[in-house]
Amino acid sequence: MAKTSLMTAAGLLLSMMSSVSLFGQATFTVASSVATAADIGLTELTGQIDLTVYSGTTVAAPFSIRYSAPITNNSMQEVVVYGTGGLIPVAPHPTFDAVNNAILIDVPAGGGFGSQIRILGVRVAIPGINDNRVTAFVTGLSAAGNSILAGQNIVTVIDRFLPPFTVPLNTMFPLEFKNGVAINTQTSIYIHETYPTAFTDSVGILGQTVRTTFKIKPFPGIPQGVKLIFAPIAASAETLAVLRTKSGQAETVPRDDGSTDVEYEYVSAIYSNVTIESFRFFISIEVEPTAGSGTIKFQATLVPIGAAKPDATHPSTAIPRYLELTLPDESDLLMGTVELAYPFRVQQDATYTGIAVTNPLPYRTKISLTAYDANGLLIFGAGVTNPVSFILPRSGQLAKLATEIFGTGFNASSLGTIRLAGNTSVLAGFYLQGRESTSGLDGATADLSPKQKTFLPVVSHGGPSPATEVEFYNPGTERATATLDLYDSTGRKVSVASQEVVGGGTAVRDLREIFPQVDLASFEGGYISTLSDKPLSLKETFGNSLDFNVLPAQVPLQQERFYFAHFASGGGYETELNLINTASSVAASVTLTLMDASGSPFGIVSNAAELTIQPGAQAIRTVSALFPDLGSTLRTGYIRVDVRPISTGYYSSTPPIVGSLRFSAASGYSSAALPLVMAPMSEFVYSHVAQALGYYTGVAVLNTGSTAATVTVRAYRENGQEAGSFVTVLQPGQKIAKLLYELVPASSGQLGGYIRIHSSQPILSFSLFGTDDGLSLSAIPPQNVGQ
Incomplete structure (x- = not known):
């Protein structure tokens, strides 16, 4: 028995010795040192890797070391490989396997227990790595080659990423x-x-x-x-x-x-x-x-x-x-504070609200958006994140539906106001409100410039089921009370009402609720004068069951000459002028002259419509009624408005006037309104571009000055990249009104982004967007971004 056992053991030992000699395979352990890397580093040094013979004797065969981050050495000559013991002959530099993002080490034959290969100098790119470490996977490339001890194939070579x-x-x-x-x-x-x-x-x-x-x-x-x-x-x-x-x-x-x-x-x-x-x-x-x-x-x-x-x-x-x-970061260094206010409606009103904010500066800008309900309280609940912060790109824009910003639960919120705060000197905001039941779509700027005394120039009087809503927003912390005086078009005060708004709160009231004792259906015009004990931001939404428009409250203008930058008459289009003389004791004598795009008066009989507007009275006229000689074919241009000054002793002045301009289609399905008062500007933006999916965007610019103006129109994408530009020289009195893609062909098909216009002289301008089917139309006033 003992002899047999001894012979068996000897045979086994002989077999093992014969195996080593015959195949010469070795088993390696793998160890590494770990490094810390810069999270923005593109050539970060990894820790060294040590391959040590654990058993057997090496055969000449390669190891592959595959890294979990992209290898970025300029050359494998930068990577150092050296051996000890029987592995001293190893090549001093590896071979790069670009396909597998690996280095190949040719292990020489004859290395025994304790012999070692060390690899240093592999560099990798860290940005974009999903893991929080960088690893190396070591494996032999041949079944007949050397092997790695079980469980040691993967080692960590970088264990953390930090800002450097x-x-x-x-x-x-x-x-x-x-x-x-x-x-x-x-x-x-x-x-x-x-x-x-x-x-x-x-x-x-x-x-x-x-x-x-x-x-x-x-x-x-x-x-x-x-x-x-x-x-x-x-x-x-x-x-x-x-x-x-x-x-x-x-x-x-x-x-x-x-x-x-x-x-x-x-x-x-x-x-x-x-x-x-x-x-x-x-x-x-x-x-x-x-x-x-x-x-x-x-x-x-x-x-x-x-x-x-x-x-x-x-x-x-x-x-x-x-x-x-x-x-x-530049967003932490910008100085200044800008606040904007975006109204939104409740879900059961079947409306939706989209907001846009434009950063015209070449620096990233931090903004915070906070939604408050009608009582000025922070909105919260399931599916709602409020407030929300963003960093706007350089010269970029944020444009989203309110539900995309605050979450799907925001749909069920009450009406209220979204307050935006930015740590910068200038931002431009714009919002759109649409009705799910109709094609109606209109918006307004989100400027927050509360006032105590203003005028709402329109009481809706046309189309099926005309209605007017007044929106009150109190940006202060104390309760405010507004007094509303309702006037008919003759200047007669018809009724007086009041509206309270809590601090930070929003109220939206239909005129029929504010003045229940007045038959508004009998009105052929009319307007509202407001006076509040604290500054309020007011807007009115007016229209009918087919379409609606939005206008901000206005303050009167005392000026001898001003302009309506565009009119369209004939061919199924109409332009309605609304002028209100807010003076208490003097009439306003107004002369309206139609001008063509070159700055010349239209060559028609009686191209000078004279209006006398009594104190407190309103004149609502269409261009076709004022200038019947225009005919029924489509004619476009602009209107010069001259107000005769009134002498009072040694001084002369003009009556203070407010009003609006409204474009409409004969179908009644689309209209757009602009305030009468739009100051000439040299640097301004329009925070909305839609030129696809059945939408178009147009721009009108008018040089009302006495010298030529060099005008540059630029279209920007939301990420701040300039899509293209257009440059022209406008002579005094000259006007251009075109679709955006006609001016900037590279903007064709663009959805989102904004338009920026620079002029060497102050000019008048506005933007129109609508649908190709003519069912929706909206006008956008410019927003000044000049520093």
Whole structure:
């Protein structure tokens, strides 16, 4: 028995020895060190990988090491491979397997227990990684080759991603100057490293080609007459490492070429690799006496900016390179406060509300949207998120239905107002309200400019079932009371009513509810004068069962000449003029003249309609009734309105007038209204574009000045990209009215976005959009975005 057992054991041992000798396979263990990586890094260094023979003897066969993040080394010559023991002959650099995002290590034969291969210098791109780590998967490529010990195929080579630096806002004080004098002559900006190896100057090691470099730039820029001086170095109090200017000297900007950025390179100290460092940069200011007033803050960016795979847009092959991260973000540095207000209706009213906000500045902007119910209370409940915050893109826009912003549960909310707040100097807001039961669609700007005394110029009187609703919004914190005086078209005060609105609250009332004792169906016009004890924002919605329009409350205009920027008469279209003389004791003598697009009076008999409007009275006239010689074919142009001044002693003045302009189709299904008073502007936007799915958008511009105006029309997409532009010169009195895609062909088919118009001289303008079937039409007044 013993002999047999001994022979059996010997045979087994001989068999094992014969197997090793015959096939020569080895089993490896895999170990790694882990690194921390910059979350914006495109060439981040991974931890080293050690392959160690655990048993057997190696055969000549490759290992594949596949990384879970894109490998971005410029060359495999940057990756170092070396061996110990019997694996010393391993090739010093791997082969790149681009198809599998892997490196191939050719393991030499003859390596025994304890022999090792170490791999260093693999670089990967971090942005876009879904995991919170980077792993390497090691496997043999041949069944007859070497193997990996079970459970050790996958190792972690990067265990966390962090922003490589921070710039705290609370340590930065802006440089400020006022009336050409510096208020504070020096400031500083701190840059904090977030982990010890985030900054490096190891040029020439493992493929690194540049030192960590920061670009410091003034925000939003340097005005004319101002100079900034950047100190030559910023030192770390922790290690005495420095960030120094590339010139090694103090730098003054702007330079002769207009550039204003200053770059600093990192120089490490003895303990930098194990210490988190902070650097303080000093900047001083010199101001010429004529430089005006302003503030300057600062931002820091790691450079160079690049891509994981260099391309024509980002050609840099530098190591390290990064996605753009500029701190503090521009949305945190913008100064100012803008508030807008968007009304919305309750679900059972069968209406929907869409809102748009346009950021005309080339900086990202933070906004917050908060929805309040009719009582001024925050709306909450299942399926509702309120408030909601967004960051608008540079020169970009947000355009959504209210339910898309606040959630599907918002549909069941009561009527109320959405309040928008932005930390910027200018925003433009616009909203649309539509009726699910009809094709009716109209909107208005979301400007929040509450007033105490205003006029609502229209009491609806045409079409089937005419009606007028008044919307009251109280942006204050205290209850407000408004007194409403109802006048008929002769100027007779018919009735008086009042309306209370709680602080932050919204009220929507039908005129038939406000004045129940008045037979409004008998009115052939009429208007409302409002006076409140606290400023309110008022709008009126008027129309009939086929269509409706929205107009903001107005204040009277005292001016000898003004213009209706467009009219259309004939061919199934009509334009209605509504003029109200709000003077209490003097009549208004008004002359209306039709002008063509070139600025010449229409060549018709009696092209000068004279109106005498008694004190407090209203004149409602259609263009076809005022100018019967126009005929029945479609004629378009604009209307010049001259108001005769009235002498009072040594002075002359004109009666204060309010009113509106209304375009309509003969079918009654589509109409659009604009306020009488629209001031000429040089820089303005329209926050709505619809040129697909049966919608069109048009723009009219009129030069009412005495000199030529160079006008640029730009169409922007929601993401802030410019779709295209159109440039023309308008002579005095000249007008253009075209569809947007006729002016900017690249905007054809665009849904969403906005129109921006710049003019060298103030001009009048408005925008129209509607449906190709003629069932919907809306007019949009311009919104001033000039700084």
